[in-house]
Amino acid sequence: xxxxxxxxxxxxxxxxxxxxxxxxxxxxxxxxxxxxxxxxxxxxxxxxxxxxxxxxxxxxxxxxxxxxxxxxxxxxxxxxxxxxxxxxxxxxxxxxxxxxxxxxxxxxxxxxxxxxxxxxxxxxxxxxxxxxxxxxxxxxxxxxxxxxxxxxxxxxxxxxxxxxxxxxxxxxxxxxxxxxxxxxxxxxxxxxxxxxxxxxxxxxxxxxxxxxxxxxxxxxxxxxxxxxxxxxxxxxxxxxxxxxxxxxxxxxxxxxxxxxxxxxxxxxxxxxxxxxxxxxxxxxxxxxxxxxxxxxxxxxxxx
Numbered sequence: 001x002x003x004x005x006x007x008x009x010x011x012x013x014x015x016x017x018x019x020x021x022x023x024x025x026x027x028x029x030x031x032x033x034x035x036x037x038x039x040x041x042x043x044x045x046x047x048x049x050x051x052x053x054x055x056x057x058x059x060x061x062x063x064x065x066x067x068x069x070x071x072x073x074x075x076x077x078x079x080x081x082x083x084x085x086x087x088x089x090x091x092x093x094x095x096x097x098x099x100x101x102x103x104x105x106x107x108x109x110x111x112x113x114x115x116x117x118x119x120x121x122x123x124x125x126x127x128x129x130x131x132x133x134x135x136x137x138x139x140x141x142x143x144x145x146x147x148x149x150x151x152x153x154x155x156x157x158x159x160x161x162x163x164x165x166x167x168x169x170x171x172x173x174x175x176x177x178x179x180x181x182x183x184x185x186x187x188x189x190x191x192x193x194x195x196x197x198x199x200x201x202x203x204x205x206x207x208x209x210x211x212x213x214x215x216x217x218x219x220x221x222x223x224x225x226x227x228x229x230x231x232x233x234x235x236x237x238x239x240x241x242x243x244x245x246x247x248x249x250x251x252x253x254x255x256x257x258x259x260x261x262x263x264x265x266x267x268x269x270x271x272x273x274x275x276x277x278x279x280x281x282x283x284x285x286x287x288x289x290x291x292x293x294x295x296x297x298x299x300x301x302x303x
């Protein structure tokens with residue numbers, strides 16, 4: 001929950017579309033504010049994401065309406081187009097490892113995206129608050145294998161997430177995972193993509209709007225997430241690695257028979273054409289680590 005010191009948050013109990021009632025603000029970014037809300041008819045808990053670009057938007061006196069100066073209107077409309085695209089993409093997806101879509105609409109001069117409420121904590125919060133041994137093979141097997149299944153699903157739909165990182169991996173109370181925040185996602189057959197990057201997790205091709213992007217781009221971010229689980233911090237930001245790569249090698253018990261350090265290293269290759277091309281390598285490595293810990297001889301199958 002965040003405290004409103006700017007007067008820009010929707011007031012508690014604000015109604016949207018005569019269907020949703022705002023409860024509290026969870027987080028905010030440069031482009032949006034995320035709230036918990038409930039359905040008015042059955043009081044089911046949901047998440048509402050409101051388009052509110054800090055640099056462009058102003059909240060009206062009614063505490064609901066969003067306005068923008070005439071000089072910035074074209075930029076505001078452009079960013080709102082990207083925001084609405086997230087709802088359109090989520091509407092296409094139906095997978096237990098992807099946050100569920102409920103609704104998206106325009107109202108009050110802005111746009112809203114309504115999604116299922118996922119109880120739990122993000123992977124980075126879990127590491128910081130609960131001292132979870134995220135490098136443990138059993139933990140990785142139980143959390144990241146389902147994540148990879150979700151990634152394979154969205155890639156087969158022609159979509160790349162473009163923001164895989166611990167903060168976008170929700171781990172539920174019973175250990176189930178959800179991939180959240182599709183605000184940067186695109187259909188990868190497009191020729192140009194807006195530039196959105198996250199230090200440490202974004203591959204080189206995300207720093208250009210005309211570069212070729214595809215599933216191998218998400219593979220870099222997945223490898224960076226695995227690096228984070230092993231080291232407790234992300235790898236160095238990729239632009240700096242062009243000149244001096246200071247990425248530390250991953251060291252794992254039984255490293256002599258471990259595939260995981262190799263797969264992480266290959267996934268973190270700066271040049272996309274040098275990365276491992278398939279998520280099956282990651283599946284095989286995680287399964288092997290798990291069975292090695294169990295004291296069993298793994299059988300690796302990578303096609």
